[in-house]
Amino acid sequence: MSKNSNGLLIMKWLVSRSWEESRLLWSLAFPVLLAEMFQFSFEFVTTAFVGHLGEVELAAVTVAENILDTFAYGLLFGMGSALNTLIGQAVGAGQLDRLGTYTQQSLILCGAITLALAPAYVFATPILRLFLHQPVDVSRAAGQYAGWAIPRLFAHAMDIPLLMFFRAQSRVWTLAAISGVALAVHAMLTYIAVRQLGYGLPGAAVAGDISQWLIVAAQFTYLTGGRFPDTWKGFTMHAFNNIGAFIKLSLGSAVMICLEFWYNTSLLILVGLLKHAKLQLDIMSVCLNYEFMAILVALGFSTAVGIRVSNELGAKRPMETKFAVLVAVSTSIFMGAIFMGVVLIWRTSLPKLFSDSEEVIHGASKLGLLLGLTVCMISICPVLSGIAVGAGWQVSVAFINIGCFYLVGIPMGILFGIKLKYGTMGIWMGMLTGTFLQMAILLTIILTTNWDKQAALTEVRMAEWGGKENLPLMKSPHTDDQMTPAQEKMLAQPQDSKNVDLLCTE
Known part of the structure; x- marks a missing residue:
């Protein structure tokens, strides 16, 4: 078979697999x-x-x-x-x-x-x-x-x-x-x-x-x-066994998510400290309404990719995990670009849906560029967090959030918005810096992660968190792959490749 034929075959396989993975993610996310x-x-x-x-x-x-x-x-x-x-x-x-x-x-x-x-x-x-x-x-x-x-x-x-x-x-x-x-x-x-x-x-x-x-x-x-x-199988007293390890992971999850919740709240608190706070809060209210749809889509996708990553790691299929991650990240970037385009194109007309005040409409329009960047980032960041949850990285991400949000974002927001008197735009720019830093760090970690190692660590984590009374891990059922040697070489997979087991949604 010629190189051109192999290349065409690989391309068709990638398109087919990408479509299959994307369809599965959306069937979960919607x-x-x-x-x-x-x-x-x-x-x-x-x-x-x-x-x-x-x-x-x-x-x-x-x-x-x-x-x-x-x-x-x-x-x-x-x-x-x-x-x-x-x-x-x-x-x-x-x-x-x-x-x-x-x-x-x-x-x-x-x-x-x-x-x-x-x-x-x-x-x-x-x-x-x-x-x-x-x-x-x-x-x-x-x-x-x-x-x-x-x-x-x-x-x-x-x-x-x-x-x-x-x-x-x-x-x-x-x-x-x-x-x-x-x-x-x-x-x-x-x-x-x-x-x-x-x-x-x-x-x-x-x-x-x-x-x-x-x-x-x-x-x-x-x-x-x-x-x-x-x-x-009903309630059991085994739930009280080794609950300390479960609490440890839960605390890491709580810190990770709460830090993100409170960071968004801090933006409104800081804006409320400015002069003409009522007007500034009205402008922010209009902008936050734009963000709502992007956040909903991102959260749905975050849940879907978290399910995919955790399922595939539990099944010890690192290459499938990596493929799901790449499709999810690519899709979130694409959706973020669409949301940003909508905001930038209609930034002067969309505020009229929420307010009749010329001051509010003008102020929200001026923030159009920052809002566009924001909706792009919030389309990506929750998906990255979903990957982290699926892989069990909550504690590490919590420390990243502390550094990016509370040691960089909020101080920068106070500096630009209050000290340098750039107002709402300054506060938003500063805090957006923290969001961008978090996104860049998480994206770098995810794209450079050794998923073979993560899959190997999953059994150890489950044994630690689940308690000694649990049975040893069983291999998940799978079917033989029909990949050609050229495709196997392309993926550089050391073991036999496996198809994605599609989970039926109900």
Whole structure:
């Protein structure tokens, strides 16, 4: 066979494999994206109804949900992300009976964290008033709302581990359906409680509680309904064995994700310290609405690539892992370029969708270039973080985030925005520097990683985190590859190549 024929054959194979991998990633990412959009809409529905009660009530719900709920959910989601690593690798390794034990360990840990967080909801009024310097009437109303919202906090502690359990097995369409139905129920309950019965803030909070627990009830029903005979065998005392190692990984996950959450919040806090803060915050609000869609797509893709990486590492298929990573990174860069192009082309007209103020429209238009760069980066960074979660690098990424965000980004933002008086643009430029540094470091690490070594380390990590009572790792089932010698040479794979085992989404 001629060299030209070999080259053409290799090219066709690469195109076919890339299309297959891309299709698999999107089949995972789209339902995750849909479920996250439904979840986000819970807050939108509550705010829409409460906003008609008065300015104090609207401010109270905004403060309670964006400070208390965001902090608590971010911490719980961070702790739960450790489960994403472990059960994803267990699925790839064929150790399906470990999934139930890992999930129960996460339920125990998230439940304990929730108990520690509950007093913050009970004493929300003095915390908001004394420590965060919120207005007295807003703090009082927010404290009332937070008190009634405590059951929702415990629902989150149950929801997040179950979410990770289902996602790792690609049961993502079912999650989207559950979230969609719960959103419809939430809208109906909130309308009845607030508009029809006039229960105000307590009614809105209780409607949210019921809706969140409806999600948990549906998930438990799905879990115990016989659809997971190999991965869920009921509650077991083995969940308490070697839980210390599980906590260690969970803490690293929590630090990694919370640092990213709080970094974005720091931007608004710094902007609020400027002169004419109200106008600057309105401009930032418009810009953040642009970012929302890019973030949703990136988070959905982040979850998908995390599943792929953890599954393939658990199955000891480093070349498949590397291929999934390359396709995911390439796709995220392409999507980031599209979002950036949209912002740059319509930067003067898009702000009119969110505001009638000429000052706000002009200010948001001036920030168009920075916004374009931002939406490009936030299309890439979550995908890189998803790869890190799938590989179990949470602790290392946490240190990277500290250095890039808090030792570089925020100080640069303060320097440019406040000290050098460049205002919002200066703050944003400084913090964007930290984001770019983080992206560059993670991208360098990922592209230079020895995935053969990572696959070899996976068995050791699972043994450490899973406990001695677990069985030895089994080889995952696979089929023989039909690659030609030319393709094998191209991939430089020392062992026999294997096809990607496509996970069916449900």
